């Protein structure tokens with residue numbers, strides 16, 4: 290199936306907004322140039338953060354068949370870079386600049402069986418897939434893991450709609466998911482679609498590769514929003530250019546360097562393409578690799594990082610400092 | 617797209633008909649698709665077609681994810697893969713990247729569109745619309761193509777016209793009298809009655825000409841079965857259209873008065889003209905045809921003669937269709953008008969228009985873009 294990434298921008302009016310789980314708001318938009326939204330699509334939209342227009346991506350949770358109403362759901366991360374705060378502040382009647390649906394995570398029809406795996410707010414990318422598969426009576430299971438029931442958006446609806454096709458894991462009920470156990474049981478012809486925190490996705494990917502399952506059957510989407518550590522403020526230096534700047538908690542290293550006037554190369558800004566690569570010359574602290582571009586081996590070497598998502602972190606009170614070279 | 621173009625409910629005579637996307641179209645003859653990838657534009661989408669090691673036909677968009685190099689110039693690798701000829705990215709038969717030579721991981725977005733494929737009736741069929749609707753049961757019935765009770769063969773015409781013009785041509789055979797004068801034409805064609813019927817997906821036009829002289833093509837055929845035949849024949853043409861673009865025509869002649877109209881065709885010869893038209897662009901089509909017969913199955917000579925005979929006949933149509941398309945394009949301010957003989961073609965048009973409407977597209981709209989593409993308006997300075 291097609292992954293289309295031709296951007297068509299339009300206006301969309303907020304017609305509904307409500308808190309549907311702890312920290313998660315559902316926001317329904319009416320775009321002025323609606324098109325059908327397939328499962329796996331997302332919208333990019335412009336939000337204003339600290340007076341600056343910034344671009345954010347959100348999965349389309351559900352949409353009317355003609356695409357006239359499109360629902361997103363936004364988790365207000367404790368370590369928000371500002372996007373989710375702005376999204377939570379939206380009111381009915383507000384108008385946003387949004388793209389028509391963009392596709393990076395297409396659901397293929399016709400696989401013998403499917404496993405959908407959602408961690409936390411990652412469910413937003415998975416809901417439409419579950420419904421589409423249920424509609425065509427495909428063989429699938431949705432595994433949905435979260436911290437607490439109250440924090441799990443769409444849980445009640447999905448339980449009601451999917452019956453025994455859904456399996457729930459809730460940390461505070463002591464039913465935390467075992468990734469090893471899950472991957473071990475997967476039949477070889479299963480296609481997996483997952484979205485969730487990077488730790489979960491990394492663990493699944495490792496178990497998947499260890500079992501020697503076909504890598505192309507593990508489909509996932511990342512918006513580069515989560516890491517192994519909570520974001521910290523750190524300092525980045527480029528000795529050759531005499532640049533030194535602080536990367537605040539709510540900004541990416543790429544953004545901080547751009548603001549410092551460095552001419553940076555990038556494309557996806559979500560840790561997939563590797564174009565924003567910087568070479569690490571010196572490091573006080575550690576690297577929190579949040580990309581999917583490098584292999585484990587490369588990540589362990591700490592010699593390069595994708596600065597659009599990855600960060601420096603410190604285990605002590607002294608903030609991390611990273612010296613880099615850029616292309 | 618749709619907001620500027622109010623649907624016109626009434627007209628069924630579009631000069632350039634858009635093609636439905638939620639439909640199976642023939643992409644190639646089975647023998648054309650091999651382990652050497654080939655390129656063909658189907659329904660305005662360039663496709664790379666190849667077979668996996670175990671013989672399954674695959675249709676991928678003919679443009680690499682990376683820099684859009686045509687995958688059809690690449691080579692097959694492994695069990696079901698194809699390698700881009702430019703920087704070596706390998707995709708599997710679902711269009712998913714399985715190897716990115718210059719890095720240790722695979723970008724999760726790296727896919728090329730893969731289209732559902734069904735192999736049936738000696739053809740490779742593809743579905744370019746919503747894959748959730750790609751039901752193999754919707755492949756039009758062309759069973760004579762590989763039924764042991766029938767023998768024959770055919771070819772492909774690259775018709776330089778909109779696919780609907782070919783359908784119009786086949787739905788009304790009175791043109792035989794004027795276009796195919798030397799082979800199958802005769803004046804009884806435009807003089808005889810015809811009966812049109814339809815349902816949701818099909819249209820039938822039935823015409824009988826009783827007690828006539830057999831035109832040259834049919835005289836030869838009936839003598840292949842009854843070498844001493846002379847005299848009058850009863851001739852039939854029963855045109856079966858199945859949406860969106862398959863037309864199988866039950867044709868034949870029998871010795872006059874031997875009961876063919878009542879169902880006894882034993883004193884005659886019966887052929888099926890199998891036609892399925894695949895839009896290539898809005899002004900060109902791949903016209904796949906074959907002539908199947910249910911007598912003298914053992915004779916390769918007759919198979920070859922019929923294929924050559926029909927090639928000549930269809931060559932005459934091809935000239936007319938191209939000239940018609942050129943005249944349409946040269947006269948953009950003139951409309952089509954209809955005759956009573958167009959009834960079969962008009963039902964086919966109406967069924968196609970309903971398919972377009974079900975896809976949310978008006979038949980008046982600009983030609984189809986495949987389901988997943990969107991209007992390419994690029995935002996500057998995002």
Ligand code: FES
Pocket residue numbers: 554555556557558559560561562563564565566580582595596597598
């Ligand atoms: S811009 Fe693509 S990985 Fe950073």
Ligand code: FES
Pocket residue numbers: 680681682683684685700701702703704705
């Ligand atoms: S264009 Fe195909 S790998 Fe670069």
Ligand SMILES: [Fe+2]
Pocket residue numbers: 785791792795796929930933
């Ligand atoms: Fe003809």
